[in-house]
Amino acid sequence: MDYAGLDYRNIRFPVDRPLTEAERAARYHQKKPSSAPPMDFLSVIRFNSSYIDIVDRWYPIKGFNTWFGVCVILLSAGGGAGIYSALFFSGRTAPVEMVDWIGLSFLTPLFLALVWGGWWLIRTECGRLTHYPMRLNRKTRQVHFFRQNGTILTVPWDSLFLTLGREKSPLSGTTYDLRAHVLDADGETVRESFSLGYPSLLGNAESIDKFWAFLQPYMEAKDGVERTWRHLKESTGYLMPVDGRKEGWRWSIVQNYAWTGHWPWLQLIGSPVLGLNAIGRMFAMWTSKVPKWPDEVERESQVDADDPYVLTWRDNGPIGWWELYWPLICTVIGVGGFVGVIGWIVSGLWR
Structure with a gap:
């Protein structure tokens, strides 16, 4: 699967190098909005007038490596x-x-x-953190980012070099993300990189335009808080249920199948792999710890008691048949079929 940039034992995005011409050509400027329709791609954990928390690149596909x-x-x-x-x-x-x-x-x-x-x-997935959140603080204009070793990077939003990231994998092909580079004082040398947004395995370059159309107004537009709140309330309905907790087995099923949500027939055909991925995801979540922002980040992220724009997973609507129960049936069919085939092969070998 697409585990590009995973900083586990120094497998990460290339750093200590100059920016490439391709990165310069595909740059997203903080002050320049996108004309694409906004999409959040099931990335938001918590939202309010002060900050927005989003998940990392590897959260949607967690379970495969396990x-x-x-x-x-x-x-x-x-x-x-x-x-x-x-x-x-x-x-x-x-x-x-x-x-x-x-x-x-x-x-x-x-x-x-x-x-x-x-x-x-x-x-790479088990015994670590359930996810590696990023916090974009609209008021302080700081971005806080969990590295995979548990340390926190804090960098000014306006100093980030944002561009279209491309990665290739033998299993997933070419994938795209909104890549954030932390530059040296010379403004040319990349010292650290992370994915600020990931549209899914089926995303393309246009998907990043849509994610930028979702994220950029929150940080830049005068009415960005209300626009983003309205989008989350009306267009998606789901925030990730990992705010101070581990996701439950139901959401592991939902998240695991979400990128194939428009094709129920594909979920059934791919159920041996998708089902195993769901089981792997549950185990990875069960063995991992919930990340916790340090006190200094929380002090900078105070939310007004009367903030009308607060949203968490508790505000989610009910999960429907096609989001949970059909994927659950596919999981049972896929895992059961896989176990049956393995048992048949093993019994044949021992005859």
Whole structure:
């Protein structure tokens, strides 16, 4: 999946480099609005007149690395155990020949490397933070960002170099995000980068224009708070239920299938993968900690007691059939079918 920029053991966006011409050409200027229709792409956690909290790039797709890593470990460990069992514990009378030892000398490190790789994939999502929120403070004009190591980056909104980010992955193809660069004093050298917005696996360059049309007015327009509040109330209806809590299993199902929401038939066809992804997402959320903003950030983010524009996940409308119950059925069908096929294969091997 699209895990570009994940800063786990130094896999991140390229930094300590000059801006490219492509980045300059695709720049989004803070004072320049977009004419595209606004879309938030299920990214908002909390909203009010003082600040807006949004989720990170990896939150929508969380779960893939978990279940895929488990499969890699099981297949690798099972393959290694099968080979050793056949050679040493199957009751065979023929001696272990030199060619067998040579094969083991190559296969054993390979299986161990695959097991380590599967564990590494699992650790990119499990036992960490449930998500890595970003806070855009309209009043102080500061952006606060959770790094993957749990530290906080605070940078002025007006100093960010915002541009169209492109990444390529063998599994997801080309994906796009609203990329935020923190520049050195020379205004040319990229010192740190993060994704400020991610439209989904099916997003394109135009999707970033739509997200910018949603985000830019909140920080820049005189009536930005009311416009953004109206959009969230009338156009989407859902804020992410991770404000000071872990998402529940229901929302793990909803979020996991959200990017395929217009194609129920695709959800059923893809249910073996999507279902496993939902289970992986639940496990990753269960094993991770909820991020907490430090006191100094909270002190700068005071909300007026009579603020009429406060929105959280508690203001969400009811989750409908096609958002939850149909994906839940697909999950049961997909995971059940996958387990059945694996059981059939294993039983065939042990006959």
